[in-house]
Amino acid sequence: MENLKLTSEQIHTQLKLLPDWADIDExxxxxxxxxxxxxxxxxxxxxxxxxxxxxxxxxxIHLYYNQLVFELWTHDVQGLSxxxxxxxxxxxxxxxxxxxxxxxxESDY
Numbered sequence: 001m002e003n004l005k006l007t008s009e010q011i012h013t014q015l016k017l018l019p020d021w022a023d024i025d026e027x028x029x030x031x032x033x034x035x036x037x038x039x040x041x042x043x044x045x046x047x048x049x050x051x052x053x054x055x056x057x058x059x060x061i062h063l064y065y066n067q068l069v070f071e072l073w074t075h076d077v078q079g080l081s082x083x084x085x086x087x088x089x090x091x092x093x094x095x096x097x098x099x100x101x102x103x104x105x106e107s108d109y
Contacts, residue, residue, distance in 0.1 A: 005077035014085040021088055028073040033064045033081060033095055041058065044068060044098055051090050057083045059091075 006014070011026050021031045035041040045061055045068060054059045060071040072088055074081040 001080045003074050003076045003083060005074070005079045006081060011080055014080075017073070018085065018088050018092065024071075027079050028071050030069055030071040030078065031087060031088070031091075033068045033070070038065050040102060041066055041068050047094055048091055049096065051094060052087065055083065055087050055090070057087050059087065061095070 008026055011023060015021060015023055015029070018029070018031075021029045023029055033041075033044070035044065041063060045063065048059070048061070048070070057072075057074075062069040062071070070088075070091060072084040073079065074083055
């Protein structure tokens with residue numbers, strides 16, 4: 001599949017599916033995720049790493065103790081492509097499941 005740079009209209013349509021993600025000058029999208037602690041955040045990074053390897057599309061990741069900032073953009077097109085939004089959706093799904101699992105594990109104690 002060829003990477004094509006999305007138009008402004010396409011970007012804004014895609015962002016409606018990801019309301020918590022921020023658009024940075026139509027070049028990148030990003031979102032901050034919060035965790036209970038450093039270990040949880042690090043565990044989530046590793047799970048996203050597996051997703052990224054499978055997708056062959058790698059986000060920039062910034063770790064701040066219990067927060068992660070994911071930044072997505074497609075280097076080949078110097079902007080946003082479908083790959084960015086596909087991976088963002090997968091990260092969202094993973095986070096939803098991760099939070100549910102974490103709360104389940106906490107309630108087991």
